[in-house]
Amino acid sequence: MSAGAAAGPYRAGFACLVGRPNAGKSTLTNALVGDKVAITSSKPQTTRHTIRGIVSRPGRQLVLVDTPGLHKPRTLLGQRLNDLVRETLLDVDVVGFCLPADQRIxxxxxxxxxxxxxxQRVRRTPVVAIATKSDAVDKQRLAEHLIAIDQLGDWAAIVPCSAVAGDQVDDVLSVLGxxxxxxxxxxxxxxxxxxEPxxxxxxxxxxxxxxxxxRDELPHSLAVVVEEMAPRADRPADAPxxxxxxxxFVERESQKAIIIGRGGSRLREVGTSARQGIERVLGQRxxxxxxxKVAKDWQRDPKQLQRLGF
Structure with a gap:
């Protein structure tokens, strides 16, 4: 639909979703966009880059910036991820603060x-508090959570939602818009x-x-770099x-063994799963x-962090 299809002024801008690790930010980003633009995992600190998902509706365009979870950093990587979030906050028009309903404040x-x-004080940026994972608790617990959120700060609005169940996702979009x-x-x-490139x-x-x-200790030690991408020369035009x-990259030999698995079995599973997603993105085989590869203690090494894109 065209931008002018809705009554009232056209609005467009950037919204940043923030919250502690595993607050449901990436899942909500994907639900709002209606497609997968951010990876998700049950492991905390899955997101390491600012991912932009673009939501176009009559009269509105919301550019969602999914950020890494803010946390007490234990490594140079952790500090850089926190810095990335804070830099992003300075450049957006509205912030969505995600607070999962299945966890106490x-x-x-x-x-x-x-x-x-x-x-809010310095830049007057409005903040919308979003009670994510509302499907994971009963009505009484959700009501308690919403009261606790209200007492935590001065919000432009408070919206409960479940990205997984699709409950009130449109309400979040409307309030941010x-x-x-x-x-x-x-x-x-x-x-x-x-x-996203x-x-x-x-x-x-x-x-x-x-x-x-x-295992829990491995996710933070994983980094992935695309070294080369090229069309295969000998393929017919209709089957590229x-x-x-x-x-x-991992930080230790023991971690390398976990990723590869016995006889390479786990690496084959990783490859099969990833390939299916990549083929959807590229639209071809x-x-x-x-x-x-092992890059020893890369999370704490400035040179290696730069080489790995952080």
Whole structure:
């Protein structure tokens, strides 16, 4: 539908979803966009980049920026992820603060709320509190959670939702959209869902597949880099194929063994799962060549962090 299909002024701008790790930010981003633009996992701190999902509706265009979870950093990587979130907050028109209903308000939420209060004071950025994962609790517990959120800060609105069940996702979109500035036109073409580079999306899909079923200490040690991407020369025009070579980095030899698995069994599973997602992104067949490498203590090494894109 065209931008002028809705009554009232056209609004377009940027919204940032923030919250502590595993607050449901990436799942909500995907639900709002209506397609997968951010990887999700039950492991905390899955998101490491700012992912833009673009939602175009009559009279509105909301550019959603999904960010890493704010947390008390233990490594240089953790500090850089926190810095990335804070830099992003300075450039958006509205903030969605995600507070999962299946967890009590804790020190991490209070820590973020203080940051957001300062942002509201200095830049007048409106903050919408979003009670995510509302399907995971009963009505009584949800009511208690909403009261606790209200007492935590001064919010433009408080909206409960479940991205998984699809409950009140449109309400979140509407409330965030109301806070956007007026705009003469959309910021992006209306058929675009993300501006994420293809190589970044491929690397994230490989990392998502590698995260499934691994031990708690391993996710933070995983980094993925697309080394090469090229169309295969000998393919017919009606059946193209892309060769993609990817390096998966871990910090220790023991972690490498976990990713590869006995006889390479786990790495094959990772490759199969990731390839399916990559083929959906590229719209053609893919040959995925995965290699696991050790980059010792890369989370704490400035040079290695830079080489791995952080």
């Amino acid at each position: 804790g020190p991490g939420d209070t820590y973020i709320a203080k940051d957001l209060a300062e942002l 109301e806070q956007l500035p007026e705009s003469p036109a959309p910021l992006y073409p209306e058929d675009v869902l993300t501006d 293809t190589e970044t999306m491929i690397a994230e899909l490989v990392r998502e597949a590698a995260l499934e079923g691994v 194929m892309v060769d993609v070579r990817v390096h998966v 893919v040959y995925l060549d995965l290699h696991v």
